[in-house]
Amino acid sequence: MCTGHTPTSTAIxxxxxxxxxxxxxxxxxxxxxxxxxHHGHLVAASEVASVFDLDEVxxxxxxxxxxxxxxxxAPAEHxxxxxxxxxAANPRFTVSRVDIDxxxxxxxxxxxxxxxxxxxxxxxxxxTGADAMEQILGWKNAEELWELAHFVGVTRPGHELPVLDRxxxxxxxxxxMAISSTDCRERVRTGHPVWYLVPxxxxxxxxxxxxxxxxxxxxxNGQI
Numbered sequence: 001m002c003t004g005h006t007p008t009s010t011a012i013x014x015x016x017x018x019x020x021x022x023x024x025x026x027x028x029x030x031x032x033x034x035x036x037x038h039h040g041h042l043v044a045a046s047e048v049a050s051v052f053d054l055d056e057v058x059x060x061x062x063x064x065x066x067x068x069x070x071x072x073x074a075p076a077e078h079x080x081x082x083x084x085x086x087x088a089a090n091p092r093f094t095v096s097r098v099d100i101d102x103x104x105x106x107x108x109x110x111x112x113x114x115x116x117x118x119x120x121x122x123x124x125x126x127x128t129g130a131d132a133m134e135q136i137l138g139w140k141n142a143e144e145l146w147e148l149a150h151f152v153g154v155t156r157p158g159h160e161l162p163v164l165d166r167x168x169x170x171x172x173x174x175x176x177m178a179i180s181s182t183d184c185r186e187r188v189r190t191g192h193p194v195w196y197l198v199p200x201x202x203x204x205x206x207x208x209x210x211x212x213x214x215x216x217x218x219x220x221n222g223q224i
Contacts, residue, residue, distance in 0.1 A: 028057035
């Protein structure tokens with residue numbers, strides 16, 4: 001697929017449907033800190049699954065996100081459980097502990113290697129933000145990444161898409177991508193609601209365990 005332009009979802013879907021006969025199992029890989037997971041993540045995964053005819057999307061919360069070393073990150077177990085809660089209603093979504101259970105910093109190359117070993121029958125599609133796609137060339141073992149998975153970069157409508165001269169990368173616009181985990185954390189910290197930005201069960205989980213709360217501005221179940 002040419003990456004100099006962005007094909008429509010209908011065009012991509014039609015081509016992939018035509019290729020479906022005897023194709024390998026298609027596994028989407030949605031890696032992220034998920035601190036917290038929100039509807040933007042879920043919509044992006046659902047849209048990519050539809051367009052690329054994915055059989056399953058596995059969400060992979062990071063264990064030790066090396067790119068977030070400049071800020072405090074919620075414990076991995078909390079982020080994992082919030083992801084389980086958020087994805088439970090969609091039978092096509094699953095959650096993996098592969099990064100959480102691996103010691104040391106989380107690198108995408110390790111995630112893809114482990115999933116490829118666990119699911120040798122699957123063709124991997126790694127889903128990430130389009131803004132991150134331009135940084136991937138500097139990631140650990142970058143060239144091997146392209147061999148392990150097809151990369152799908154998603155962004156909000158109207159946002160300028162990067163131009164990457166690679167056939168193993170696709171870019172697409174996805175609604176609801178304007179929601180950010182940073183904004184959700186700040187809203188909780190300052191006592192503002194996050195209802196309808198994150199799944200209801202995650203809202204309740206955040207309240208129960210007082211995640212992201214400023215100690216001087218605790219937020220209860222009714223305020224989140």
